[in-house]
Amino acid sequence: MTIKCTNKVALIGTGFVGSSYAFALLNQGIAHELVLIDMNKDKADGDARDLSHGLAFASPMKIHAGDYSDCQDADLVVITAGANQKPGETRLDLVEKNIKIFKGIVDEVMASGFNGIFLVATNPVDILTYATWKFSGLPKERVIGSGTILDTARLRYLVGEHFDIDTRNIHAYIMGEHGDTEFPVWSHTTIGASHLSELIDMENEDIQNKLDEIFLNVRDAAYHIIERKGATYYGIAMGLARITRAIFNNENSILTVSSLLQGEYGQDDVYIGVPAIINREGVRKVVELPLNEKERQQFEHSSGTLKKVMENAFS
CATH class of the missing domain: 3.90.110.10 (Lactate dehydrogenase/glycoside hydrolase, family 4, C-terminal)
Structure with a gap:
């Protein structure tokens, strides 16, 4: 018999921020399941394997790479994907390119049947959280940015x-x-x-x-x-x-x-x-x-x- 996990996180983006967040979740025993989603599927799979090898030293957690369909039963979708801030750039300089990226991401997540909470970290976070709210159609309470x-x-x-x-x-x-x-x-x-x-x-x-x-x-x-x-x-x-x-x-x-x-x-x-x-x-x-x-x-x-x-x- 398969017991459904609760407190499932779908993480979109396994760059520096995403992989550090995944490591923090594992160390603090916050989630029961973590699925890693990235355009670079090998990177997501590699991170999932690497993190799983630390489970002997942490709380039980199911960790695996996946795709947008895995968001369907996620309690929380965390978005860290997007273009990064370069030296000399302000966070607001990233608006145009990241809004385009987010439209594709949010549409894919919602197509899975997702009905949980979005947590956005990508900069400019205030603008992209607003975009996520607009693109998703979810109630404002369930779309949160990392803010300040x-x-x-x-x-x-x-x-x-x-x-x-x-x-x-x-x-x-x-x-x-x-x-x-x-x-x-x-x-x-x-x-x-x-x-x-x-x-x-x-x-x-x-x-x-x-x-x-x-x-x-x-x-x-x-x-x-x-x-x-x-x-x-x-x-x-x-x-x-x-x-x-x-x-x-x-x-x-x-x-x-x-x-x-x-x-x-x-x-x-x-x-x-x-x-x-x-x-x-x-x-x-x-x-x-x-x-x-x-x-x-x-x-x-x-x-x-x-x-x-x-x-x-x-x-």
Whole structure:
């Protein structure tokens, strides 16, 4: 008798990000089944074999290469395929070529009878998550982008490093586009139970300069890594694994992901990085933080930038 696996992930794209995500799933025991789909079938098969050889050291998981038909009974389809960001390119430079790629991918997935949740990581992630939602016809709750989950993790790491406090005790958010117009929400940054403003003088020029420096290192982190090693993949793979765990475990965790706004933060019809409650159904709810005036302006600017790109891309 064959027992149907649950918590099945279909991963589309076995490049640096995809294979790192698969490795994170295996190490953390998040999924019960993982199917690897790639235009390069040999690469997908090789990864499946390589990962399977580590099962003696991990939790049970069925790992195999497959094709789009395997998406039919998947709980989660994760897309990491697409053209990569090159040195000197912004994430928004990738729009045109990746939208064409995504149309083909999403059409194939939906033709399989898929009715689960999409998780998109390919850049520009906000635009491509919107495209996935449009192409798939699925409810907005079930189409999620990795958004600013990695930027938020980078911010927490650097703030923790500055104050010499465990990253996991830093609570802070990067919101907006996963890209050059993102911004830090200092008004909601806490260390343990203490608000940042209780620990430092936020009006002090030297301290403000240090906070600006921390944010710039967050915003430009990908550029620095791409210059040094050609691509970023470990951090985002861990972020995707975190979102996957929140979905499969029905956690109702608050994560900064790319979600469709329909009136929240005064914005409409745009996917953008915001804190959202994630559970087995996908996005349960967008969390609306009360932003200060500067942050509201930054959010409007970031949303406007994405909307201009979308108008050109979908016109």
